[in-house]
Amino acid sequence: GAGVSQSPSNKVTEKGKDVELRCDPISGHTALYWYRQSLGQGLEFLIYFQGNSAPDKSGLPSDRFSAERTGGSVSTLTIQRTQQEDSAVYLCASSNPRGSHEQYFGPGTRLTVT
Amino acid sequence: AQSVAQPEDQVNVAEGNPLTVKCTYSVSGNPYLFWYVQYPNRGLQFLLKYITGDNLVKGSYGFEAEFNKSQTSFHLKKPSALVSDSALYFCAVREGLNTDKLIFGTGTRLQVFP
Numbered sequence: 001g002a003g004v005s006q007s008p009s010n011k012v013t014e015k016g017k018d019v020e021l022r023c024d025p026i027s028g029h030t031a032l033y034w035y036r037q038s039l040g041q042g043l044e045f046l047i048y049f050q051g052n053s054a055p056d057k058s059g060l061p062s063d064r065f066s067a068e069r070t071g072g073s074v075s076t077l078t079i080q081r082t083q084q085e086d087s088a089v090y091l092c093a094s095s096n097p098r099g100s101h102e103q104y105f106g107p108g109t110r111l112t113v114t
Numbered sequence: 115a116q117s118v119a120q121p122e123d124q125v126n127v128a129e130g131n132p133l134t135v136k137c138t139y140s141v142s143g144n145p146y147l148f149w150y151v152q153y154p155n156r157g158l159q160f161l162l163k164y165i166t167g168d169n170l171v172k173g174s175y176g177f178e179a180e181f182n183k184s185q186t187s188f189h190l191k192k193p194s195a196l197v198s199d200s201a202l203y204f205c206a207v208r209e210g211l212n213t214d215k216l217i218f219g220t221g222t223r224l225q226v227f228p
Contacts, residue, residue: 096214107156
């Protein structure tokens, strides 16, 4: 079946512009996660959605970052007034907490802020 | 609080030799433990998990991991390394009950030399 998809695969933007990153999780997965990874480094947790519960936003680095998940499926991560330190690969994952538990990752969006 | 540690930033091994990538954890209650692999310029791929049952877990690409409760470890192993195993490996532990949110280790870069 289809895996987690993310778009765009690459995004180059100028400092100060807003960007939107999209994630399509695996159908039926109620949990969705966003992570950030800088240059082959570790994963930085950003935000977690689980069903209809309030999202866990504890990892968002500043109020310039926000995310929403519409209809319990597609999610959009928005970064306002981008800064050069926002340059990274943004990874999305989904899982089925009532099933196998492991997270399935998308290919990521590489964001470059110039 | 739950945590996971990968004490080695990099592991070097010759092709054909056995490899071990170390992971230790700290959790309250029974742990759910995972290994993921990230090949260059790719998203993370699930390798294997321990939830319950046999302490030796077998996963993809010939990898296995041994859950050791007394040593609070979940080391990743492979009897004979391949050059194509060269990648970044992440250990992760579930954050708590009723969630698939994971806490990831900092990652270990495995380099297999021909």
